[in-house]
Amino acid sequence: MDVELAEVRDFLSQNEPFDALPPAVLDDLPKRLVAKYYRRGTAVVSLGERNRYLYVLRSGAVDIVDAQGALVERTDPGGSFGVSSVLSGDASLYTLRAIEDSLCLLMPSEVFHSLMGAHPAFADFFLRRQAGRLRHAVEAVHHEESGSAILRTRASDIVKRAPITIEPTRTIREAAQLMTERRVSALLVTEPVAGASEGRLVGILTDRDLRSKVIAGALPIDDPVSTVMTPDPVTIAPDTLAFEVLVLMARRGWHHLPVVESGRLVGMVTSGDLMRLEQANPSYLVGEVEKQTTLEGLGACSHRIPRVVSHAVAQDATAEDVSRVVTAIIDALTRKLIEFAEADLGAAPVPYCWVALGSQGRLESGLQSDQDNAIIIDDRATDEQVAWFAGLASRVVDGLEACGFERCPGDMMASNPQWRVRRATWGSYFAKWMNAPEPDALLNAQTFFDMRPVHGEVRLFETLQGAVVARAPQATRFQAYLAKQAQRFEPPIGFFRDFVLADSGEHANTLDIKAGGIAPIVQIARLLTLSKGGSELNTHGRLKSAAVAGALSEEKAADLADAFEFINYVRLRHQVRQLKDGESPDNHVPPATLSSFERRHLREAFTIIRSMQKALAFVHRTDVTS
Numbered sequence: 001m002d003v004e005l006a007e008v009r010d011f012l013s014q015n016e017p018f019d020a021l022p023p024a025v026l027d028d029l030p031k032r033l034v035a036k037y038y039r040r041g042t043a044v045v046s047l048g049e050r051n052r053y054l055y056v057l058r059s060g061a062v063d064i065v066d067a068q069g070a071l072v073e074r075t076d077p078g079g080s081f082g083v084s085s086v087l088s089g090d091a092s093l094y095t096l097r098a099i100e101d102s103l104c105l106l107m108p109s110e111v112f113h114s115l116m117g118a119h120p121a122f123a124d125f126f127l128r129r130q131a132g133r134l135r136h137a138v139e140a141v142h143h144e145e146s147g148s149a150i151l152r153t154r155a156s157d158i159v160k161r162a163p164i165t166i167e168p169t170r171t172i173r174e175a176a177q178l179m180t181e182r183r184v185s186a187l188l189v190t191e192p193v194a195g196a197s198e199g200r201l202v203g204i205l206t207d208r209d210l211r212s213k214v215i216a217g218a219l220p221i222d223d224p225v226s227t228v229m230t231p232d233p234v235t236i237a238p239d240t241l242a243f244e245v246l247v248l249m250a251r252r253g254w255h256h257l258p259v260v261e262s263g264r265l266v267g268m269v270t271s272g273d274l275m276r277l278e279q280a281n282p283s284y285l286v287g288e289v290e291k292q293t294t295l296e297g298l299g300a301c302s303h304r305i306p307r308v309v310s311h312a313v314a315q316d317a318t319a320e321d322v323s324r325v326v327t328a329i330i331d332a333l334t335r336k337l338i339e340f341a342e343a344d345l346g347a348a349p350v351p352y353c354w355v356a357l358g359s360q361g362r363l364e365s366g367l368q369s370d371q372d373n374a375i376i377i378d379d380r381a382t383d384e385q386v387a388w389f390a391g392l393a394s395r396v397v398d399g400l401e402a403c404g405f406e407r408c409p410g411d412m413m414a415s416n417p418q419w420r421v422r423r424a425t426w427g428s429y430f431a432k433w434m435n436a437p438e439p440d441a442l443l444n445a446q447t448f449f450d451m452r453p454v455h456g457e458v459r460l461f462e463t464l465q466g467a468v469v470a471r472a473p474q475a476t477r478f479q480a481y482l483a484k485q486a487q488r489f490e491p492p493i494g495f496f497r498d499f500v501l502a503d504s505g506e507h508a509n510t511l512d513i514k515a516g517g518i519a520p521i522v523q524i525a526r527l528l529t530l531s532k533g534g535s536e537l538n539t540h541g542r543l544k545s546a547a548v549a550g551a552l553s554e555e556k557a558a559d560l561a562d563a564f565e566f567i568n569y570v571r572l573r574h575q576v577r578q579l580k581d582g583e584s585p586d587n588h589v590p591p592a593t594l595s596s597f598e599r600r601h602l603r604e605a606f607t608i609i610r611s612m613q614k615a616l617a618f619v620h621r622t623d624v625t626s
Contacts, residue, residue: 005030008105011058015078017125018056021115034106038062038098044082045096051085053106060102065095074099083126084600086112091596124611155245155259156238158274159267163258165190168202168226172214175205175225186256188268189229201265203229206256235260236269241321246274247286247328251335289332295340295399298333302403305329306585309367310576319568320364320540327365331356333403334373334396335455341395348392349385350378351457357412361450362522363538367575367585370406371397371413372447375420376460389420412447423460430468434475441478442485449526452537465535472530479531483620486523487613491606492516499591499603507588513574514587517567517602520609521560524616528552539564552612560612563605570598 008030012018018026035058038044045051047067055062057075064073064081072094075081085092086109116123165188166175175187186206190199205225213219213228235258236245245257249271259266285308289301305326312322338354358372359365373396375389393414401407414420421429430448433441449468453461472478492500492511501509525539528546536542540561547557574593575585591599 020121054112055082056105058103060100153242173221204233205229323364337396337399350381353456353460361452434478437481480620482527483616489520493606510588521564
C-alpha cells in the first residue's frame with residue numbers, strides 16, 4: 001500500500017463507522033475512494049440534484065441545509081454526509097455546501113451499498129443517522145404557525161398559574177374572600193399530608209356551589225368548606241388535548257377541571273380558558289352530537305367526520321391529534337346511543353362498563369375504523385340481568401352501523417354474547433390468552449389488550465386492567481408470541497430499499513401502508529408496554545412509557561414514534577385525496593401519488609421498523625417459538 005493510501009486508511013480507522021470494519025476490508029477501501037477538493041461556498045450537492053456518493057470529510061466543514069434554508073447538520077472532519085440521497089437514489093432534499101475550503105473522500109454508491117449489506121455495524125450507524133432525519137421530516141410537515149389551537153394545545157399549555165387551594169376545614173366565608181381576592185371562580189380543596197409539602201386534592205368549590213348551596217340553600221357562611229364542596233372531583237392529565245377537555249366539559253356541564261400529574265396537583269383548566277382558544281370544527285361537531293335526540297340526527301353528525309378530518313389535515317394538525325379528534329367524536333356518538341338505549345330499556349339492572357377496543361381503545365381511530373367494543377358486567381349480576389345487556393348491545397351496535405361504522409368482521413362487538421360478560425369471566429379470558437397462547441389468543445391480543453372505558457362504572461375496567469397488567473410481565477411465552485406476530489407485519493421495502501408493492505388483486509401496485517407500517521409499530525409498542533407491566537393504551541404513550549421502564553432506549557422510542565407519526569401522516573394525506581376524488585378512503589397508497597419527500601422518509605420509517613423487529617426477534621428468540 002502506497003503512502004497516500006495508507007494515510008487514508010489510518011484516517012478512516014480513526015472515525016466511525018469505518019473503525020468497525022474488518023482490517024482486510026479497511027485495507028482495500030482507500031483505493032475505491034476518490035479525493036476531491038471543494039472551495040469555500042461551493043455546493044457539493046445541490047437541492048434536487050441526484051447524488052451517487054457518500055462523502056467523508058477529510059478536512060474543512062460542510063453544512064447540510066434544507067429547502068427552507070434551515071441548517072439541518074454541520075459536518076466536521078471525520079464525519080460523513082450525503083447519506084440520505086445515496087441510500088434512496090432520489091434527488092437530494094438538501095443542499096450540501098462547503099463553508100470552508102474542504103477535502104472530501106467520495107465513496108461510490110455501489111461500494112457504499114456493498115458495505116451496508118455485508119457489515120451490520122456499519123449499516124446500523126447510518127440507519128440511526130437517518131432516524132434523526134426522519135424526526136426533522138416529521139417536524140417539517142407540521143408548521144406551528146398553522147392549524148387549530150384546539151387541536152394542538154394540551155392542558156399543561158393552558159394552566160398559567162399555580163393552583164389556588166384551601167383546606168376543607170376552613171369556613172365558607174374564608175373561601176369566598178379568597179376567591180374574591182384572587183379573582184378566581186373556583187378553589188381546589190386540599191387536605192394536608194404528613195411529611196409532604198403539598199396537600200392531597202379532596203374536592204373543588206366553585207362560584208356555582210356558593211350560589212346554589214350557600215345562598216339559595218341559606219347555609220351558614222361559617223360552616224366548613226367540606227359541607228358544600230364537590231368531593232373527589234374528576235381530574236385530567238397534563239397531556240390531555242384541549243379538545244378532549246372541551247368534550248368532557250360539554251358532556252358533563254362542568255366549567256372547571258383540576259390538572260393532576262402522578263398525584264401532584266398542577267393547576268386547573270376552566271371553560272373560559274378553552275373559549276379563548278380557536279373554536280375549531282371538531283368541537284362544534286361534538287357539541288352537535290350532545291344535542292341530538294334521534295338516531296337520524298346522530299347519523300347526520302357522523303357523516304361530517306370526513307370534512308372534519310380534511311379540515312384538520314389542511315391545517316397541518318398532527319396525525320396523532322386528528323386520530324384523537326375522530327376517537328372523541330366516536331366516543332360521543334357511542335355514549336349518546338347508550339343514552340337512547342337506556343331511555344327505551346330502562347336503567348341497567350347492575351353496574352357495567354362499556355369499553356372501546358382496538359384503534360378506538362388506543363385513541364387512534366381513523367376514517368376506515370370499524371366497530372370494536374365490549375361490555376364488562378358487575379360480578380353480582382344474575383343470568384337474567386346479564387341477558388338484559390343483549391338489548392343494550394344490539395341497539396348501540398346497530399346505531400353505530402347506521403352512523404357509518406361497519407361491524408367488526410371478526411364479530412368483536414358487544415352484540416356477541418362472548419364479549420358482554422361478568423368482570424370475573426373477563427379475567428379468565430385474559431388469563432387463558434396469556435397462559436396458553438394460541439392463534440385465537442394472538443388475534444384477541446391485538447384487540448382486547450387495547451381496552452378503554454367509554455361509559456359506565458370505570459371501576460370494573462380498572463380492576464380488570466390492574467389484574468392483566470400485573471400478570472403480563474411474567475407471561476414470557478405470550479410475549480414471545482406477540483413478538484413473532486409483530487414480525488409478520490413486514491415493512492414494504494426490499495433489499496435495495498425499493499418499495500415492495502402488492503402484485504395482484506384490487507390493490508395491485510400499491511403500498512399497504514397500514515399492514516406494512518402502522519400495524520407493526522402498534523404491535524411493538526403493545527408488547528413493550530405489557531412486558532414491563534405498563535397500562536398505557538395509546539401507541540405514542542406506550543413508546544414513552546416503555547422507554548421510561550427500560551424496555552428500549554429513549555432514542556429508539558423516539559425513532560419509532562416519529563416513524564408512526566410520519567406513516568400516519570402520509571396515510572391521512574392519501575385518504576383526504578381520495579375523499580376529494582369521491583372515493584372511499586383506504587390504506588393502499590399508489591407510489592406515484594407520493595412526493596419524493598414522502599418516498600424518501602417512508603423508506604427511512606420502514607427501515608426503523610425492520611431494525612426494531614430484528615431486535616425483538618433476538619430478545620424473544622422468535623426463531624425457536626413454535
